[in-house]
Amino acid sequence: MLPALGHADARLQAVMQRLDAGEPITLATIGGSITTGYASQPPSERGWAALLTKSLGPRVRLVNAGVSGTDSAAGVQRLQAQVLDKSPDLVIVEFGVNDQWLDPAVRGSSYEAILRRLLGAKKPPAVVVLGLTQQGNQARDAVDAQLQLAARYGLTALDFGRWMQTRVEAGEDRWAALYHEPVHPNDTGHRRIALALADTLRAAAGGPAAAPAPLPEPVYGSAHEFTRLLMGDTLKPYQQHGFARGGEVHPEWPGQQPGWVTTADDAEAHFLVHGSEIAVFHAESEHYRNLEAWVDDGAVVTLRGQVPERRGYLGWHYSVVGRDLEPTAHLLHIRVKRDEWTGSGRPASLLAIMSAGIVPPALRPSDFVAEALPGRPVPLDAPELRWIGRIGTAAGGRLLAWSGSELRARFSGTQLGLSFASTHWGTSHFSVEIDGRRHWLAAPGNASSDWRLREPLPPGEHSLRLIKRTEGSMAETVLTGLRLAEGGRLLAPPPARPLKLEFYGDSITAGACNGDIADDQYEDLYFHDGTRAYGAVTAERLGADYVGIAVSGIGITASWHELLMPDVWDRFAPRKDAAVAPPDARTPDVVLLNLGQNDHGFPASKGQAIATDFGARYLAFVRQLRARYPQARLVLLMGGMSAPQEQPAIPHAVQAAVQALRAEGDARVWLYRFQAFAWAHPRIDVHAQMADELTRFLKDEVLK
Structure with missing residues (x-):
């Protein structure tokens, strides 16, 4: 006996009509190990997906995107490559069992995102929701939520647990006949799932149809509609020690490459990531060790690799490290956990980093x-x-x-x-x-x-x-x-910070493009964050006040626009008509200057050389800074991008300026050249490395 179906959607009816007319169709299935056919022998022939395909006739081509141990959070990450790129006519979605173990704060959003991405595709397929539970029709938290989503989106759904329970209560079947263990159906179980699905499809084909409606507003938000997967060659730490390429890969995930593995107790790796939810996809077994991870300066989360229940085989887990983050660039930090397995020599491994919530401007949440x-x-x-x-x-x-x-x-x-x-x-x-x-x-x-x-x-x-x-x-x-609020009032001001740093620079110091995901862009300035540029980060680490006087494209002798730094360096805004700012009541303790990238880059873009008087004009500007701040420590910086490497005149001019001031008795001037740099604008990972370098230098050389 089938559960009540309601109205079938027009897409499903159209697919079934094409099938009845003898036309070829492509059926895609996506889910976990039950979709792969696990516990049937052989799975590719006796799993429910293969059996259903056979029952529908020889004109049906099966694309089986089942991957054992994956839930809808991992499924939405592989949906495009493994399902949508195959141009399916009909897609059956199965994650009821594995989503029961997925973080409840994630599973609604990730499952709904699969439905929305399928229905919002350029050529939307018909979609059927397959609600599977464990033996005995338990537990149902995840599958009940999935069936509610199916109803909201007007989709045909099969509640297999209730379908089977109806047969059991009628004396027509036994749960024990379908399972040898609680989770995975055996050959008989797969036959029952295929039978119930075939009946569901036929019933939907003959029932009243409802035309496709516009997608309703999401119940669980839009984060998982916008995802990013770092795996294989794209899974590159910006810093790491103790890890090496390797470790187990998922044998059922097409094209998957090794991640990072270690047996060292002090191994750590750091990654540039994007999104409002950051998760690590990693292996777990009785033989693995645990990792720890955190995003930016957030809470530390344990990634359980050591799972005693995983005896004799690997499992795979989507572990959320950060959620409800601002949907922008972040730094993910991973290290081996110090616990009872320290010194054991057992491996710890991560396979992929999965991000969600890289949303377009119109969907950015605001508090x-x-x-x-x-x-x-x-x-x-x-x-x-x-x-x-x-x-x-x-x-x-x-x-x-x-x-x-x-x-x-x-x-x-x-x-x-x-x-x-x-x-x-x-x-x-x-x-x-x-x-x-x-x-x-x-x-x-x-x-x-x-x-x-x-x-x-x-x-x-x-x-x-x-x-x-x-x-x-x-x-x-x-x-x-x-x-x-009414009744609210200002309280005594926060205490002054004991140190003040003032930076002068170009787009590097301004943090331009430091949150951009792909190429440098200036259309959406949300991703340009001066608070995460190297100077601001250095000041924060030193507990210092930060003043940033920085303009993209600016130089001392050449700029990408009409302004030069000597025109605006002492003004309240980067405009020639802006008022000149008097010296601050509180003089900065350290003044730092990082210019030269555009003095080289702009003329080089036109096939020209850097200005012959760059050195003289650089020194003249340094003297202006010294005149305004006679007591401050003065640090002349180079780097963050490639100009000091490409144009010898820049390091020569900076070194000459330091020598000139020291020759005049100015002992409070230093030079520092960054090792970290990027060919395009540095992202926050490079800025973090620059801040590491500069913080050490200021502590060791300038502030001692």
């Missing part, structure tokens, strides 16, 4: 609502507010031009509101850090905007950091208002 918080704004000249960076004044508020411009405060209350005004075309992206949690906010260009924190804060005291991420040449914004 702020575009509406004003009621109440009067806090005066922006209040003594409880601490401003860091080169902050200008403007009509109605404070001008935030340079990336890294920051407001720090402490307050009480349960709400926060911010207001901005911009006369510049570019969108300004901000990090709004409340009690250490980072939120993202975008203030549109050429507009005024009001924002209210979406969720109320708990009562009590809170800390605030508002930091501009977007560089000044791309967007300027005026902060016109800071509002607190």
Whole structure:
């Protein structure tokens, strides 16, 4: 007896009509080990997918994308290559058993994403949901959610557990006949699944049809519709020691290449990743060791490789390391866990990194609502507010031009509101850090905007950091208002940091393109984050205030636009008409200069040489910095991109400048050349390495 089917979708009816007419169709199945035919002998002939294909007739071609041990979170990562690229007419989705073991916070989103990507394909196939449970129709948490999604999307579904239970209650069958162990059906079980599916398809073909409807809004969000898989040659750590290429690969995953394996107790590896959810796909068995992983500076998660229940065979697991992250670039850190297996010589391994939530701009989540918080704004000249960076004044508020411009405060209350005004075309992206949690906010260009924190804060005291991420040449914004909930008030300001660093540079120092996934781009400045550039990271590591005066494309003798650094270095914004900023009341302890990339790169793009007077003009600019900051330590930097390697005039000029100042008795000047660099703009992994180098150098040579 079949469960009630409701209306069949028109796509499925069309496929069945084509089949009845003798036309060829391609059937794809995607799922775990039950879909591969595991426990039937031989699986390729007696598994349910093969049996169903045979029952549908000789004009059906089967594409079996079953991969043992995988759930829908791994399935959505392989959906394009293993299913959609095969142009199927009909797809049967089976993850009811394996999703029962998948993190409940993941499985709804990942399974729904498979359905949405299938139905949203350029040529959508008919989709059937196969709900399998373990022996005895338990457990049902995952499969019940999948069947609810099938109904929401108007799809035909087979609840095999209930189909089978109806037969058992009627005395027509026994659960024990279908299984030799609780999870995997035997030959008889596979025959029953194929029979139930064949009956379901035939019943759907003859029932009333419902035309395909537009995709409804997702129940579980859109993160897993936008995924990225790092595997094989793309799984490259930016730093590692103790790991080597190798380890077990999944024998059923076509084209899979070895990941990274180690037997060293101190092995670690670090990867550049993207998305709002980061997971590691790794092997587990009784013979493996555990790993630990974390994203950025988040919580450490154990990746269980040592699983005693996996006796005699490998399993595979999707372990979430970071979730609910800002959907941008992140750093994933992995190391061998120090536990009872230390010194055992057993291997630890990772096979792939799987990311979700690399969403387009329209779907980026925001913790702020575009509406004003009621109440009067806090005066922006209040003594409880601490401003860091080169902050200008403007009509109605404070001008935030340079990336890294920051407001720090402490307050009480349960709400926060911010207001901005911009006369510049570019969108300004901000990090709004409340009690250490980072939120993202975008203030549109050429507009005024009001924002209210979406969720109320708990009562009590809170800390605030508002930091501009977007560089000044791309967007300027005026902060016109800071509002607190009624009854809220400003508290004593956060204590001053004991050290202040001030950086002058170009796109490298500005963090341009440092979150871009593929090629450098300037269309979506969300991915350009000055707070994650090497200078800002170095300042954070040293507990220092950061001031960043940096412009993409700028140089001392040549630029990709009309500005040269000597034109704007002392102004409140990178414009010739911007006011000159007086020296800060608090002199920076260290001033750092990193220029030269564009002095070489721009003329080189036209087949020309660097300016013959580059050295003289570089020295003249260094003297300007020294005149403004006579007591500061001065560090002249080179690198981050390729110019110092390609153009000898740059290191020569920097070295000559240091020698000239020291010859004049200036002992507070240093030179440092970065080892880390990138041919394109450095991403946050290279910036992290640059910050490692610079932090060590400042501690060992400059600040001692």
